[in-house]
Amino acid sequence: DSGVTQTPKHLITATGQRVTLRCSPRSGDLSVYWYQQSLDQGLQFLIQYYNGEERAKGNILERFSAQQFPDLHSELNLSSLELGDSALYFCASSVVGGGGTDTQYFGPGTRLTVL
Amino acid sequence: GENVEQHPSTLSVQEGDSAVIKCTYSDSASNYFPWYKQELGKGPQLIIDIRSNVGEKKDQRIAVTLNKTAKHFSLHITETQPEDSAVYFCAALKGTYKYIFGTGTRLKVLA
Secondary structure (H helix, E strand, C coil), rough: CCEEEEEEEEEECCCCEEEEEECCCCCCCCEEEEEEECCCCCEEEEEECCCCCCCCCCCCCCCEEECCCCCEEEEEECCCCHHCCCCEEEEEEECEEEEEEEECCCCCCCCEEEE | CCCCCEEEEEEEEEEEEEEEEEEEEEECCCCEEEEEECCCCCCCEEEEEEECCCEEECCCCCCEEEEECCCEEEECCCCHHHHEEEEEEEEEECCCCEEEEEEEEEEEEEE
16 A cells, blocks of 8 residues: 555546546655556656645646645546546655655556546 | 657566566656556556666666666566566656656566
8 A cells, every 4th residue: 555545446427527536645745746547558647746836747638637735635637528538547646756856656546437 | 759668568477587678768868767566456666766877776686777878778577476467667757757657568477
């Protein structure tokens, strides 16, 4: 158990809908990362937050948004869902998020299925 | 552009044999290279990492080598065991925050 929690574990929805994925980082970690993993694909970095502020952005679609709250949990919002958005979504956390200086710990993921 | 190529995509070895997974990165500014193991139904877990100022690092049965000139880095697992079966991902850190992941290698250790 990495100490990172994600809810829900599974999510099934229809095209055009909007969903929210939630992540709670490990105790003491200030940085949260979101990744998308499609079938047989690697992990695509979406976005990173540090202590409530956006720090880095990857290949995140405009239909997707995220935020990190004062208690450090984070939410990833996916709207106008398309079939191609079906994937595993992982959250990771680290103490500082300075890259190479601390380890990213991954949560168990949320499997999103868009029908 | 930013890219990390990982080979092979699948690898089957007999228990006790060695396994080698190779990655090539494109951005010469990359400075940190972690390897992750992902078991079925779980998130990736860091197993070993190497920084750009080091050529090799070893941790028990696992080792990583880095060739900065060729922009290659490799994961070596010796004396493989059935519990090593998983998907392995390499990654390269660009700058301070952005990780580029390889597409993964599915390793099967046959008993």
